[in-house]
Amino acid sequence: MNDVVNPDTYERLSISPRDNGVFVLTLNRPSKRNALDVTTIEELIRFFSGARIAGVKAVLLAGEGDHFCAGLDLIEHWKADRSPDDFMHVCLRWHEAFNKMEYGGVPIIAALQGAVVGGGLELASAAHVRVAETGTYFALPEGQRGIFTGGGATIRVSEMIGKYRMIDMILTGRVYQGQEAVDLGLAQYITEDGGSFAKAMEIADKVAQNLPLTNFAICSAVSHMNNMSGMDAAYAEAFVGGIVNTQPAARERLEAFANKTADRVRPNS
Ligand code: 1HE
Numbered sequence: 632m633n634d635v636v637n638p639d640t641y642e643r644l645s646i647s648p649r650d651n652g653v654f655v656l657t658l659n660r661p662s663k664r665n666a667l668d669v670t671t672i673e674e675l676i677r678f679f680s681g682a683r684i685a686g687v688k689a690v691l692l693a694g695e696g697d698h699f700c701a702g703l704d705l706i707e708h709w710k711a712d713r714s715p716d717d718f719m720h721v722c723l724r725w726h727e728a729f730n731k732m733e734y735g736g737v738p739i740i741a742a743l744q745g746a747v748v749g750g751g752l753e754l755a756s757a758a759h760v761r762v763a764e765t766g767t768y769f770a771l772p773e774g775q776r777g778i779f780t781g782g783g784a785t786i787r788v789s790e791m792i793g794k795y796r797m798i799d800m801i802l803t804g805r806v807y808q809g810q811e812a813v814d815l816g817l818a819q820y821i822t823e824d825g826g827s828f829a830k831a832m833e834i835a836d837k838v839a840q841n842l843p844l845t846n847f848a849i850c851s852a853v854s855h856m857n858n859m860s861g862m863d864a865a866y867a868e869a870f871v872g873g874i875v876n877t878q879p880a881a882r883e884r885l886e887a888f889a890n891k892t893a894d895r896v897r898p899n900s
Contacts, residue, residue: 635681643671644678645695652688653835661696667750667782668704669721672728675754679731683847688839689738691831692758694751699741699767702749705776722781725750729757729783733854736847738838742831743767743818752817753782756791759850760834762827763818768808771801791816842884848875 636654638646645659656678658665665671682690694700713721732739741758748770755761771788773779780788780801789797792815799805813821822830838846852871856864875881887893 633681633685635678636685636687641674641678643668644674646678651836651839652686653691653832653839654682654687654689655691655693655832657692658694658700661694661698663704663706664698664701664746665694665696665751666701666704666706667725667754668707669724671704672721672724675728676724676731679728679735679737682737683735683843687737688843688846689740689835691828691835692739692741692754693828693831694742694744696745698745698751699743699747700751700754701746702751702753702772703778703781718781725753725782729753729787732757733759733787734851736851738835738846738850740831740835740838742827744824744827746770747817748772749776749780750782752788753780753784756783756787760820760831761818762820762822762831762834763809763812764822764824764827765809766824767812767818767821767827768806769800769812769817770804770806771797772804774801775804842878842880844875844878844880 634640636646636648643658643660645655645657647655647657649655658671660666660668660671708718711717738760739758740760741755741762743755743761743763744767747755747763747767749772752769752771771780771784773784784797784801788800792800796815800807807815807817810821812818820830820834841849848871852867856867859867884893
């Protein structure tokens with residue numbers, strides 16, 4: 632087994648592979664509400680740096696216990712009494728982890744229950760699909776804690792819900808939950824309480840059936856292209872399309888469509 636996906640080599644993350652190439656990656660520190668300490672971030676970097684090469688087809692990202700993630704480990708941060716330089720490097724490691732997730736080319740489906748707050752929301756934002764439950768709640772308590780974001784909320788949360796809603800969340804500590812959170816863009820799916828894991832698994836199983844190179848383009852190129860000018864994105868899209876849309880493995884699927892054996896796209900019943 633590739634060491635990157637060897638569960639025995641992780642302390643904070645539990646990793647369980649399934650036969651179809653879906654890996655369940657669980658933040659496993661429920662007694663601290665899965666707060667993100669230095670070790671957890673380093674383990675996320677390690678896993679997501681090597682996941683695609685190790686053959687991971689999709690990741691179901693979950694949090695053990697009643698809460699997905701309570702964000703930055705505030706106790707570790709308080710005890711370390713960090714210098715500005717130290718904390719800048721902490722933030723750079725968070726960015727390394729979350730950029731590896733967003734741009735790494737492996738679909739990540741997050742199952743979100745309970746609190747998804749501060750850095751926990753930043754972590755969830757780096758997933759490609761978010762599944763919330765009725766009771767899941769989203770917040771940026773940084774303003775009240777006397778700190779600021781450092782794991783990409785200014786970028787990804789602003790992108791999901793708009794700059795001024797994000798500013799309001801961090802200024803006032805406003806909490807969004809339920810259908811309203813989904814309508815704003817904090818998650819794409821909502822289930823009853825206790826249902827997010829099963830729904831995320833259904834999605835992960837489905838996307839793992841796509842060709843890996845297609846998923847790589849979807850879960851890497853789209854984000855890169857969103858950082859480019861329209862002209863440059865169009866050019867880059869043509870390049871990516873040139874490679875992905877001519878991959879030999881796609882011919883079988885195209886042939887099935889031509890032979891009328893492939894599923895047709897139909898409206899929801
Ligand atoms: C923690 C943390 C944490 C819990 N760091 N230890 N994030 C926050 O401001 C959220 C802080 N946490 C909470 O508001 C609540 O803990 C929860 C809503 C998540 C859960 O409430 P509850 O009642 O279930 O748990 P609890 O009793 O508050 O906490 C249980 C334990 O988890 C307790 O430890 P214990 O040893 O006393 O049992 C807590 O100290 C511990 N715990 N949350 C450390 N965050 C790169 S910049 C990112 C900036 C941020 O992320 S700021 C947002 C921080």
